[in-house]
Amino acid sequence: MSNEKIRVLLVDDHKLIRDGIEAMLLNTKDIEIIASVSSGEEAINEVRQNKPDVILMDIMMGGMTGVEATRWVKEFDPAVKVVLVTMEISKEYVSAGIKSGVDGYLPKDIDKDTLIDAVRTVQGGGRFFNDAIMKLVFEDFYSHEKLKSSDKKLPNDLTKREHEILNLVASGKSNKELAESLFISIKTVETHKTNILEKLGLKNTTELVRYAIKNNIISIDSL
Amino acid sequence: MSNEKIRVLLVDDHKLIRDGIEAMLLNTKDIEIIASVSSGEEAINEVRQNKPDVILMDIMMGGMTGVEATRWVKEFDPAVKVVLVTMEISKEYVSAGIKSGVDGYLPKDIDKDTLIDAVRTVQGGGRFFNDAIMKLVFEDFYSHEKLKSSDKKLPNDLTKREHEILNLVASGKSNKELAESLFISIKTVETHKTNILEKLGLKNTTELVRYAIKNNIISIDSL
DNA sequence: AAATTTCTCAGGGTTTACCCCGACTCGTCA
DNA sequence: TGACGAGTCGGGGTAAACCCTGAGAAATTT
DSSP states (O other): OOOOOEEEEEEOSOHHHHHHHHHHHHTOTTEEEEEEESSHHHHHHHHHHSOOSEEEEESSOSSSOHHHHHHHHHHHOTTSEEEEEESSOOHHHHHHHHHTTOSEEEETTOOHHHHHHHHHHHHTTOOEEOHHHHHHHHHHHHHHHHHHHHHTTSOOOOOHHHHHHHHHHHTTOOHHHHHHHHTSOHHHHHHHHHHHHHHHTOOSHHHHHHHHHHTTSSOGGGO | OOOOOEEEEEEOSOHHHHHHHHHHHTTOTTEEEEEEESSHHHHHHHHHHSOOSEEEEESSOSSSOHHHHHHHHHHHOTTSEEEEEESSOOHHHHHHHHHTTOSEEEETTOOHHHHHHHHHHHHTTOOEEOHHHHHHHHHHHHHHHHHHHHHTTSOOOOOHHHHHHHHHHHTTOOHHHHHHHHTSOHHHHHHHHHHHHHHHTOOSHHHHHHHHHHTTSSOGGGO
16 A cells, blocks of 8 residues: 555663664564654754654653644644554543544553554554553543432422523523513512422522532533 | 453343354353343343343343343442443443443444453453443544633633622622622622623623533533 | 833722521412 | 401611722732
């Protein structure tokens, strides 16, 4: 298909790691390491001068972090693929990495085949996240969803009408707008809101909005 | 260690599926199928009478769904482990399943070893979700996080002080509380808020809170 | 050094939110 | 049938939020 090799740039402030990765990729016919640098700043320079296809970058480095460098690279040219390499995986890093547009995420203790697989996958436009990372995200999702359900069991003495009011309040309507859209007087709206606040132990509309979002009475996406 | 077999209950309205699963588990020494029923209602009955250790249940059934049945079972006795089995995986089902307290989730095209592994895992108190499900959740997470980052690029002309105010407003503080915690006058707070509202095109504190949550200026978890 | 922005605050006003009370209607349930 | 909860309003009030204008002090930029 193509005789072009995948041009890889290595970025890590530990030479040992760079050499290790380089050794792993050395005898792979379709992969070529064009440079090996030790900082995000150098990496940016390298990207500007001779554009690599894939960057394997450490996430923790002195100076600019891998995430920041990724952001820069992706702004400069989104076609350059970036795979972050990390000692330990944490939800914050994964999240930050994804936000910066990273294409893959690997732990440092990967084996040769996985590494090569990752490089080829991102080069082909795919994403490569290893199982541990997907599991991490899932665990987080799992605990969140479970919390939601247990939260929801707190007795909610609100009447139908009060729920209706709460929904509209949470969607940003003022008392007047509420009265108009429900064809009732402002006085009635005030009565309902007072009752709601009392029942939920809140003190004003602001807290009501926060309560509604926290308890998924209105979805975050609808904001 | 234990001579007790894992007592399994099968629930699926297709006898074919039940028989298939039964066949898979037949020659496993530590697993015993105590009953095989075709509806959620029967399953509940079975749980009441001779408590199984693990339930393998179809998620889509005539009458009560697997999710509803799970909810009932978990309320009756959380020690009974439930694994949902499904034709196709969708985020909604996974989410609903987790909320109802399910311990595992399997596609119908699993092989024998995976099935046995799942039963043993949940019996031992673990959770069993196959890779496809974790990947599904991850994909969802991925697209959400990417969206967030692109959203964030909308220019934000707020000054440092205004950001500070916005944060506190979003955390539920009134003008007076704000003034006190920043050691400035209420008038100053009002001025800042007015400027913020004007810059963001909003009209009151309620909308400000919604804006802050939507744009991740404060995290949902902190609510 | 001058211009601009940011942060601070005030007077004085309008509007909205919140509070406490009472009261009428309409269902439901005992 | 009579008590009760839910929903509907009003009066009359205080407090909070919001608006407009102006303006001095400090920091930042030019």
